[in-house]
Amino acid sequence: MEKDLNWREYIITRLIKFSGYSAVIFVSLIFFFLLKEGLPTLAEVPLGDLFDLRWYPIESYYGILPLITGSLLVTIGAGLIAVPFGIGTAIYLAEIAPRWVRNLLKPLVELLGGLPSVVLGFLGILILSPTLRVTLNLPTGLTALSGSLLLGGIAIPTVVSIAEDALDAVPKSYRDAALAIGATRWQTIWRVTLPAARSGVLTAVMLGVGRSIGETMTVMMVTGNAPVLATGLADLFSPVRTMTATIAAEMGEVANASTHYHVLFFIGMVLFLISMTVNVAASAVVFRQKKRAERVLS
Amino acid sequence: MNKILTKNRDLTQKLGFSLLTLMTLLTVIPIIGTVIYIIVQGAPAISWEFITGFPREGMREGGILPAIIGTFYLTLGTAVFSVPLGIAAAIYLSEYASENRLTRLIRLAIINLAGIPSVVYGLFGLGLFVLFLNFGTSILSASMTLSIMTLPVIISTTEEALRAVPQSFRTVSISLGGTRWQTIRRTVLPQALPGIITGVILGLERAAGETAPILFTGAAFFLPRLPHSPFDATMALPYHLFVISTQVPEMPIQIQYGTALVLLVFVLGMNVIATIIRSRARAKRQW
């Protein structure tokens, strides 16, 4: 029986350890497959053509610049919405709202994060775009702006959730100290609480914006998908096409191992590297692990 | 202190608070509005035939049963792969790993997995499962792709639930002659279970609502029958909503809203269940 126990223990421990490494294995596998299918691009498409202004794969124009600027434009727009509203809401929930309001609203905001992006895209097509077209008098409502508004909404829950946690984690004694020397609550928020929570708030912003750059379905449905180079915020009012939407829209129709196929993987590789950069940077800001071993001293 | 100054400060505070309240309202109201709007618009479409019937007339009539069943299969398939793996990985991080370089690498990998765009998961699934392992465009390929995407959510919530179990329980169990695994299985896991279930549901909820990862790995535009095996492609609610709202001309609006509502109920239902489990367990907890 003892032996039996040892064997089971040994096998289970091995399995658990192996599973522990799984995340590393999967990230490596993902990167490997993106490289494997994406790098042939560099042999098939001259670098100058790749960073050209024209994306028209049917005639072998693989310029990805319009896609990159499309992604950037939509993401910047989303950030302009998500950052102020996300942080504002986080401050309200953490510092101003009564406890019950916070306990009601925070799950509600996080619920928004759970809404499938395809549902938001769907509403974007049916409601947001027509509204924008009429009110702003545009030729079409399917524009970068529609994408930004919805992506902003998608990023807000991430920003609120993480930023609120960070604000909530600021020790009460900090606030008490500020209030005790005669600061108003408003001053306490701006001069004490927010600065104390800044690394968490920064992480919230990075992860929120990082999430918008990778969002696919919503932008594919509402941004009009025109691969035109965006040069400034004025382009918010015209259709654009993002990197993610390009992959999603075109991958289904390309022949395996064709140049077009390789280029789409190459774009995926770029997206992977962007998200990795954002996440490594974000975790570098907050990497503070408590020492784990607990020992009761005599 | 100067009276005017005090008045100014109070005014600033009042204005500031009002502004923040307004921002919160502008964040929250659209969320509630969206959910209510879809319920109101979609409810008339819901009927027995809609839930249990097959699509007819180029999907412009009939029901969405294959999409509902498909999403159910995909969610189940995702659970089969991601739940054991995710929980085991969380156990490793919480109970076995010491704070060293390797552990930091694992944590970084998990954070990275969580941030990879969903469409890139789709590419990966296409490259590895569909083509390299030759699973084809199938429930199997799609489920495995979704599993890897779900993994970080399950790992981090499970780890949090495990860490919340008091260290003293472990010490006592070890001191009574328990091995590490016995301690985990008999004491730590049962106590962490509600938290783990909540995390698992939240992870699967995300998988159920995703479209991009299954686009090229397992989703079918239209299937007149239910899938027979894990190697069949399948319809799925989110992809179906995408298809009927962008690819099918003259699609009756009611069917679109009805599909959106069913998807919403599926996903939010999971969310609500998770929330209930969490709050119940908190109320019952003995530590």
Added chain:
Amino acid sequence: MNKIVIENLTLQYSDGTESLHDISLDIVANATTVLFGPAGGGKSSLLRCLNRLNDLADVESVSGRIILDGENILDPNIDVIALRRKVGMVFARPVVLPFSIRGNLTYGLELAGEKRKSRHDEAIERSLKLAALWDEVHDRLDEPAIALSGGQQQRLCLARSLAQEPEVILLDEPTSGLDPISTAKVENALEELKKLYTVILVPHSVQQAARTSDFAAFFLQGKLIEYAPGTEIFTNPQNQRTEDYVTGRFG
């Protein structure tokens, strides 16, 4: 007869907080040995060496030997699980596991693979009686253990370690959180226990040390200052520092 022989035990934690310096000590069977002294003196660390619970902590280095029944328990190759069944431990805070009273008592037996109900019932009754808790809980064994009072919980913890018939009982300030009546109950139980087991106690006060000890060891900053029968060390200490501590000049 010596149950445990400690030879030149030196222990260092990786964060450098608390350590033991060159401890040598013989612990007599069927008696109560008390380890006392000011906080941070190494008493708990020594206790945790005796059932290798220190394996869970960041121990930088440990040297010397601890011989239990002729076997060096610091040897990395010994069966630690068997050792911990043989050497039971009660902690300062009563930690009842989140099960029923019965579940707490049978936990160790189940870990060891003992599934027979008759054995469980036998162990429950015997251990609860030894811990002087039988009368209070025998008719509600299936209630959650957390519902017991603090004093009852601590005696349950004692009973829990007795349930698997250990040979040595380690107690780390077991009465520090208890009221005087509960404390008296635990002390009385210990008086009975030493007839069957070897008891090693870190007391929560000098008075308790004096009341309960057959032998007493005075620890100061990781060093063993004096070791003698309880009757001698508390009435006629040989070392000046022991005398200062026992008479309350520092503490």
